[in-house]
Amino acid sequence: MQVDESVGLDFDPVTSINSGQTFLWERIDGAWYGINGQDVLKFVAKSGGVEYSSYLEHGSWERNFFRLDDDIRRVHATLACDETIATLITKYPGLRLLRQDPEQCLFSFVCASNTNIPMIRRMLYNLARKFGDRIICDQREFFTFPSASALNSASLTELRSCGLGYRARAVKAAAKAIAEGGLNLQDLRNAEFQEAKDQVLQIYGVGNKIADCILLFSLDKLDAFPIDLWIARALSTHYSALHDCRIGEKLTPRQYESISEKMRRHFGKYAGYAQQYLFYDIRQQAQRHW
DNA sequence: GTACAGGCAGTAT
């Protein structure tokens, strides 16, 4: 247990974990618990700072997970050239991108296709309960995120029983690629953007959007710019000059490439942070609570 | 009953 006050009062872990990047966090008796791979992370607000602890790690995990080593001042300074983002930085000073367990991130966003947050959480908790390891933390039961080999060993019927529906086939394919196909996501942290993206796009069930989410939220590619329905709407509202698609219109793969590339050039190396501000804001405006 | 929710792959044009 340690208290970390060195990162400034503006950082807000609760906002960050509730900004749609990660799904397996819950508040229990005033503390937040989150599943990240094989670990259970915990933090609780105390007078004088936030107290972080972890089931596995002896040292602090928060610098890694909340990307506190990013030069956030530089991120803000870089993005503040854009009027829209400058406003959002002021509005949500505590928001940070996360550095998640890559495999959990991949399976999470494979499950996220064409559904909503409550369903995603249900699918992932079901998978963990059925295929993860049981852990007792603060006298409470948690389940770690299943390994790729555990998911690869599961039958499609078992996966479907977790509520995955047609996503079961994609989860199985991804698990196989990692467990048997030699795909090492950790290695892709050191790869160039395009190399990493090409690799994850090979996986059945992973398209442009999911690939960009994996790159941004777990593989340190801060210039990745995922575009889902909500971001497309935000772009129509704030950046219609930069592209020509209509609100709510689905993007063809080619349109996606074109627009994502334009936004990456517009925002530069921290484009992913810009995407996160836009996403969080439009969801707040839509009054989505999750 | 029907529409819809944070995409994707397969097929036909």
Added chain:
DNA sequence: ATACTGCCTGTA
């Protein structure tokens, strides 16, 4: 290259 389609499942 683009358009169209089906897909699990739960909720409104």
